[in-house]
Amino acid sequence: MCGIVGLYLKDEALKPQLGRLLSDMLVTMSNRGPDSAGIAIYSDAPEGRAKITVQSDEADSAFGVLEHALNGKAHITRRDSHVVLEVAADDVALVRAEIEANHPAVRIMSSGETVEIYKEVGLPADVVDRFEVRQMSGSHGVGHTRMATESAVTTLGAHPFSTDEDQCLVHNGSLSNHNRLRQKLQQEGVKFETENDTEVGAAYFAEKMRKGASLDEALEAGITDLDGFYTFVCGTKGGFAVVRDPIACKPAVLAETDQYVAFGSEYRALVNLPGIKDARVWEPEPATVYSWGV
């Protein structure tokens, strides 16, 4: 199974409520997957700044050492096992290199001008509480609750996956050609953190976009190149997209009003959204890319 939710706001007035709305949607989907949960929230960093979200199982010690090593380069906001490092945009590569070289207990969840990713093993209700997601504001976000099939139940195996700046992907389904595709991407220099199929999907889309494809074009190409079952929801700095495989076994419901676009694995996830009774609600067609803000 797995449960996916997504919310893309058109009405700026709803921004302060993004975290609360998305949390409620995700908690409603809890019984589609009890293993782990995660959320990606997009909110602008101040001009010229970027955000790196990192996680550690030894948060108390590891984050102290990291803060010391960064020596004032980052403005640090801690949320449970994660911290967001707000750094000068020009320092992102430097800080990433420092973490990767000298802080083995710290894992990078995401980096970019807008995205923050929080994910852990556990139920959605616990995960959103631990990271105080309800208090977060932003322009768009996606959430995922996992029933693991393709790889271990770990923090890194939880969704969303982010394999490039401001990109994230959540997935309901399973890919069957991910091993071959991972090898191919590795030969092109792409690095992988897990054995997970969805990470391969995220890396595939990121690689397409690095080579100049738009989000829509990358997802279109995936319909040909990715074999297996999937309903994907993908976020970028300003964009939000949904695509289902041609067989379309994995459920998906979209709703749109003047204020937002919302995605849920089931209609249940959408019932508390403002104005849902008058929203246009539909099931996305198989092998068809839907996108906003790209």
Added chain:
Amino acid sequence: MTEFDLTSATLREMNSSLQDATSGAYSIVNPRGAHAIACGLKSEIDVTIAGSTGYYCAGMNQLARVHVNGSVGPGAAENMMSGKLIVEGDASQYCGATAHGGTLVVKGNASSRCGISMKGVDIVVHGNIGHMSAFMAQSGNLLVCGDAGDALGDSLYEARLFVKGAVKSLGADCNEKEMRAEHLEIVANLLERGEVAGAKPEDFKRYGSARQLYNFNIDNVSAY
């Protein structure tokens, strides 16, 4: 009319009451996309659902008339034996799957696998149906006033398929057949029971089994 409000009543209490009921009219408010609403009903009761439902609405229905003023999630009227489900909105995948009898009316669109393995139900869809509909359908009638998606009637047995609009592609062993007087009569009856206005029996084309998969063809032995 007895009302169940799913913000206060539990799904199990409500379904249990409806399963025990032998007559009367019931309304369900605030369904909020819940699964298995009005499943396993056994009597000639009338149930109205004010809003959209989740998986398996009116599954295994016998005799009851269920009316949804909204859309239904996957597997609506799955394994229905008799009675009627009317959906004012859209139906998600595999509505009417394996249903043995009764009538399923979808006034919007039905998505993929509509009527998969149907075994005697009559299904009327006012809009379009998705891919792989009526896959391995054995008996009953599927009437579609809009278009049908890919692979309609793949590996079909003896169900009758009537489509007014375009069929994107036919599945293996499904072909178009002549509309005879008896079929026009069946379609007229389905249009009436399905509350379809503005369509005539002559507007529909009939599709059915080419009956080439019923027996093994020795010429295909090299394929195995």
